[in-house]
Structure formats: structure tokens, C-alpha cells
Amino acid sequence: MVTEARVRTVCPHDCPDMCSIIATVRDGRLVAVAGDPDQPFTNGFLCGKVRRYPERVHSPHRLLTPLRRTGPKGAGQFTPISWDAALTEITERWQQVQAAYGPEALLGYAYSGNQGIVNRNIVRALFHALGASRLIAGTVCDTTCAAGWTYALGNTPDTDPETVVDSDFILCWGANLVTTNVHMVPLVDAARDRGAQLVVIDPYRTRTARRADRHFAPRIGTDTALALGMMHVLARDGIADAAFIAARTTGWERLRDEVLPRYTPEAVAAITGLPAADIEWLGRRYGEARAPFLRVGMGMSRHWGGGMATRTVALLPAVVGAWGKPGGGALLHTSEAWTFNFNALRRPDLMARPTREINHSTLGRDLLELRDPPVMALYVSSNNPAVTCPDQRRMTAGLAREDLFTVVHDSFLTDTARFADIVLPATTAMESEDLFRSYGSYYLQHSAPVLEPIGEARSNLWLTQQLARRLGLADPVFTADTGMLIDAALTGAGGVLAGLSPAAVRGAGPIKVNAPQDGPPVTFFFSEQMARDGLPPLPEWQPDPQEPPAGSGQLRLLTLPGHAQHHSAFAGVAALRRRAGPATAVLHPDDAGQRGIRDGGAVLLANANGEAGVRCRVSDETLPGTVAVEGSPSREDFLCGGPFNVLVSDRLADMGGGATYQSTWVTAAPMSE
Numbered sequence: 001m002v003t004e005a006r007v008r009t010v011c012p013h014d015c016p017d018m019c020s021i022i023a024t025v026r027d028g029r030l031v032a033v034a035g036d037p038d039q040p041f042t043n044g045f046l047c048g049k050v051r052r053y054p055e056r057v058h059s060p061h062r063l064l065t066p067l068r069r070t071g072p073k074g075a076g077q078f079t080p081i082s083w084d085a086a087l088t089e090i091t092e093r094w095q096q097v098q099a100a101y102g103p104e105a106l107l108g109y110a111y112s113g114n115q116g117i118v119n120r121n122i123v124r125a126l127f128h129a130l131g132a133s134r135l136i137a138g139t140v141c142d143t144t145c146a147a148g149w150t151y152a153l154g155n156t157p158d159t160d161p162e163t164v165v166d167s168d169f170i171l172c173w174g175a176n177l178v179t180t181n182v183h184m185v186p187l188v189d190a191a192r193d194r195g196a197q198l199v200v201i202d203p204y205r206t207r208t209a210r211r212a213d214r215h216f217a218p219r220i221g222t223d224t225a226l227a228l229g230m231m232h233v234l235a236r237d238g239i240a241d242a243a244f245i246a247a248r249t250t251g252w253e254r255l256r257d258e259v260l261p262r263y264t265p266e267a268v269a270a271i272t273g274l275p276a277a278d279i280e281w282l283g284r285r286y287g288e289a290r291a292p293f294l295r296v297g298m299g300m301s302r303h304w305g306g307g308m309a310t311r312t313v314a315l316l317p318a319v320v321g322a323w324g325k326p327g328g329g330a331l332l333h334t335s336e337a338w339t340f341n342f343n344a345l346r347r348p349d350l351m352a353r354p355t356r357e358i359n360h361s362t363l364g365r366d367l368l369e370l371r372d373p374p375v376m377a378l379y380v381s382s383n384n385p386a387v388t389c390p391d392q393r394r395m396t397a398g399l400a401r402e403d404l405f406t407v408v409h410d411s412f413l414t415d416t417a418r419f420a421d422i423v424l425p426a427t428t429a430m431e432s433e434d435l436f437r438s439y440g441s442y443y444l445q446h447s448a449p450v451l452e453p454i455g456e457a458r459s460n461l462w463l464t465q466q467l468a469r470r471l472g473l474a475d476p477v478f479t480a481d482t483g484m485l486i487d488a489a490l491t492g493a494g495g496v497l498a499g500l501s502p503a504a505v506r507g508a509g510p511i512k513v514n515a516p517q518d519g520p521p522v523t524f525f526f527s528e529q530m531a532r533d534g535l536p537p538l539p540e541w542q543p544d545p546q547e548p549p550a551g552s553g554q555l556r557l558l559t560l561p562g563h564a565q566h567h568s569a570f571a572g573v574a575a576l577r578r579r580a581g582p583a584t585a586v587l588h589p590d591d592a593g594q595r596g597i598r599d600g601g602a603v604l605l606a607n608a609n610g611e612a613g614v615r616c617r618v619s620d621e622t623l624p625g626t627v628a629v630e631g632s633p634s635r636e637d638f639l640c641g642g643p644f645n646v647l648v649s650d651r652l653a654d655m656g657g658g659a660t661y662q663s664t665w666v667t668a669a670p671m672s673e
Ligand SMILES: Nc1nc2c(c(=O)[nH]1)N[C@H]1C(S)=C(S)[C@@H](COP(=O)(O)OP(=O)(O)OC[C@H]3O[C@@H](n4cnc5c(=O)[nH]c(N)nc54)[C@H](O)[C@@H]3O)O[C@H]1N2
Pocket: 014, 015, 016, 141, 142, 173, 174, 175, 176, 177, 179, 180, 181, 201, 202, 203, 204, 206, 219, 220, 221, 222, 223, 296, 297, 298, 299, 300, 301, 303, 558, 560, 561, 562, 563, 564, 565, 566, 567, 662
């Protein structure tokens, strides 16, 4: 007899949408997924990637058993072993490393491949208890923009995206909604049906820019100047909201008198490459809108001046008093709202003393250069640093170290797993229970497991607890079940989570929490905190001192998330891989012409860090002087060299310790095939 069930679950990926999914399971197989029509933000549809979830879950490339390395590091040669043998070997090796080098010679972490509150956070408890070095994760993504945003606005949660329907002017600043936040698009369209305008500021003509009423393409890294130019116009023309500024901001006079006079539309035009008339239009239109909604993306912060860029753009709503107006406000991410009792899962109290911290963005260098002690054992979960971290030259050399004992827990044999000594098979979120919160909306949802684990795959929670037990760790967190851990994460949680019990979330489907209505109590035009942290307290645009001089022939690299991929997490889905195509660079016709590069030809991108051989697409979607690359393809998708991050250095941004993918310059030349 055929059994079929429909189960309500959640998309676990690192994406602002956090969709509610209705999964159809037939005879123990996931056969279909659909967007939950009862969750207003998901709105009954899924993105093109997650629609293919059955192919990811049942991919022929899924890891089904633990593996032990048999060939050279990186070659991907392994033999299956039992869980018992794998766990025994790991515990013995870790104990040897710790005895010989001390506990900080071990570095273990889980990153954001699974956004579940339990499965993402519990892994930290193990490494805290072991006294291991700690990874400051997320510097590869959002720590720089988060720092800039907080300097400007404090920790107030951002505007609810569902309120955008009441806006009359939607400004998407370095945010490519159609690709990275597609469930906001119908809400933007609803506002447009009622007369709102959509304006996009992005150096690339993205899918979102193509749908916009107006698209402005400033040079990469010039947003600070552009935002100051808009403020210049607002101040000069008396459109700034004096009452709001007086009531809820600090430092306006200093900004207005010391900074803004220098950011005339003409001066800003010279920096951004936009016509002065466009800067005038942007400033005036933003100021005259009834309820402007600002959607700020993270990509615009991934360069040397990225923190200042986000900090400055985040000031705009206060200048015009947009906060609190229905339809107005600003959204970077809603993370601040989720005040879970994270420490009940992460358990920093299990550390005997605060241990060494390692920046995710410099992981490769640290694997090679750290001493006293060196990192001798590495555990990577829910992350593919051999593709997605900057400075792949060092990352590869670090992972290739013969004396480094590496364990990777993943559902697929990723580029990172190929360097592992032991690979452990991970469940997908369809095979585990968890609690999810969205970082781009205000929904919370419990997810029950939809399927039995595929093969011998196991969850992050199971693995953490097995290792803890074998290492003699007795704390109850290492025996608690998922329900108890969800309970712990909600206990004492304040803010929007206050009063929510596990019983209330389990089986309840999506829950919308109370989104903040009013915006930040204070906007800091002048920031004492920045001064204390050794940063310029007033916004100021600065040229990148490492930018090569004009005429050097180098192109600036712009790295964009893949439309048909989620970093590398869908590499096991053949149809999506075909859709993403080979690793590709987009060159402007002028740049391609000057170099004798033709559309569809092979091109070598190179700099002092490394090289990547890719297909070329010639298009004016990118600015002259900028070469755009999409997604995070695996090394095997390159004609030679790669991945893209082999071109990127591990230089850090101005604040938040973040990666600077966009502060990369390369030469481009035709390649013989
Ligand atoms: N399909 C898909 N969706 C994803 C992901 C994915 O890999 N694939 N990744 C997810 C993750 S982890 C994240 S963090 C989010 C990120 O999603 P977003 O926050 O939207 O950030 P990005 O898409 O990286 O960058 C947004 C835009 O910023 C532009 N940009 C880059 N530099 C500048 C600049 O200097 N100035 C301006 N104005 N714009 C600039 C880029 O051209 C890009 O179009 O997306 C999530 N969603």
C-alpha cells in the first residue's frame, strides 16, 4: 500500500525568507515541496532552488556513511567506515592533540548551512566544554554591515518587510531581492500596483534592477558618498525633517556643518560616476516621498569601506523622519528581534576561561600561521570554507597540511570535505527537528522531521552529543533531546519571544511575532561609540588606498550570489547545476573589446593571489572596469584554477572584521583552450 503524507516544515538555508514548506512524503521519500499558502510571507511559492528539494535530499551524491581518507588530501579518495570506528578515531586523535598541544590546538564550529536554533548552536557547547579555540563565524557574511548598522541605529529591530505594501517609494540599496529575497518581491509589487516607485542602487544590472522604475549604478564602494550627497540635497533644500531630527537623533548639526557641505552633487558625481542630476533626483525624491522604505543588502558592505557605507546609508530614514510612518523605515535584517536564550545552547559557561578567537575570514592564514599552539585538529560543520572563505591560496595550503587532523560533517562531499581525514554524513533539515526564526521577516516556526535519516546520516545534535559522551562530558545539555533544548532556548527569552513556550510553538505552524512599529529611539549622526572604537565618529567617504591607479588595466571584481545556487549547498542537484552553468565572468563590452575577449570565450582572471579560468559573458549589465562573477562554484567548475575566492585576499573591512570580496582587482585575458 502506498503511504502518502503532507508535513509542514521549514526551509533551513541561510536566506532572509525562511519559507514555510508543505512537504509531500510518499513511501518514505520526499516527492514534492510547495510554499505554505498559510504563511503570508512565503505566500504559497518557493524559490527555484528549494522547489528542487527532493533532488537535493535524494541526490545520488548524498553521503551515506562515514568515510576515512585513503588518498592525498584534497584528492577525494575515501573508504566507508562505521560510525563507531569514525567516532573512536576522532576522540582518540582529539585527546592526543589536546595532550600534546593543549586544548586550543582544536578548532571546531558549525556555521549557517542549517539555520535551526538547536542544530546551529549546540555544536558550540561541545567546543566550549573542550576549551577549544573559537571561530568568530559570519565575518564572511554580515558582521561588517551589522556593525555599521548598529553604530547608526543601536540594536533596534528593523522594519517589518510586510509593511512595504504601504510605501510609496521603495529604495533597494545593494539588495537583489529577485535572487536573494524573492518573497519580498510580491509585496513590493503590491505597493507598486498602488503607485509606489521601485528604485535600485547597484553597480550591477541585477534581475531586481531590470524590474525597477529607475536603476542607478554607482561605482563599487562609493555608497557612503552617494548617501552623503542625498543628505546634502535634503539639508540644502530644507526637505530634512527638522522635528524628527530634533526629537530622535544626535549629531545632525555637526554632520550638516562639517561634512555635508563637501558632498555637493558635483563632488559626489565625481566619486560615484553617477550624473549630478541623478544625485539631486535621488535626494529630493527620497525626501518628498510620503513613506520611503529602504531595503539595504549585505553585498554593498563587503569591501574595505563597507562598514562605513552601511552606517551612512542607515542614517537616511532619520533625515526624512521615515521611521514609524506606515510603509516607511528600513530593513537590513531582523536578527536583533530574536532574543533567544542562545547561551542555554551554546554554553559559554562550560569554558574554563575565555579561549582564543579565530576570524572566519582569516581561517586559511590562521591554519598556516597560528602558533602557541598551532591548530592541529579542525572540525567543520555546515560550512564549505574551501570555496566560500577569502584567500583560497592559504585556505588550500592550510587544509592540505599533513599534520592537521580534519573532520567535516556535511551531506555532500564538498570541496572542504575532500580535504578531510574523516567525513561524516549529515542529515538535511528534512531529517531533523528544530525551531527556526527568519532573519528577513518576523516569523518563527517549529519543524518536525519529515523523513527518516537517509543512509547513516546524522544531525548536528546527535553528533555533538555522541562526541561529548565519548569525551566524558557529563553536562545535561549533552543528553537533552530537541524538545528540551527548544525549551531551554525559549526560557527567559525576552522581547518578541517573551511568553512563548515550547508547547505553543510545537505543531503550531508559522507564528508571526510582534514586529516593532517605531524604529530606533536614537539615530547617531555623530557616534561617540565609534570614536571610542577608534573609528571616524562622523560619516566620511574615503578612497581605498589599495585601489590600483587608473590605467593599470585591472578590473574590479564584483562577486554576486548565484541565482540558481545557494553558495555551494545545491551543488548536488544536477538540474540546478546545469542552470548555473560553468563558472562565468561578465565583462563590459568595452573591457572585453580592449582585451580581445569574445562572448562565450575562455578568459583567465588573475592577480597576485591566484587565478581562475572561466567562461566569459560580454554584457553591459556590468559597469566598465568591473568584472562580475556569480555564485560560489566548486573548483571542478573552473577551466583552471579557482574557486573565485582564490583571487580574494583576507584583508578585513573597516569594522566588524568582515571579508572584502569586492576590494579585489584582477587582470582579464583571453585563454587558449
Ligand atoms: N539565490 C541565492 N540567494 C541567497 C544566497 C545565495 O547564495 N543564492 N545567499 C544568502 C545569503 S547567505 C546572504 S548573506 C544573502 C545576501 O543577499 P543580499 O543582502 O541581497 O546581498 P548580495 O546579494 O550579496 O548583494 C546584493 C547586491 O549588492 C550589490 N553590491 C555589491 N557591491 C556594492 C556596492 O559597493 N554598492 C552597492 N550599492 N551595491 C553593491 C551586488 O551587486 C548585489 O546585487 O542572500 C541569501 N540568499
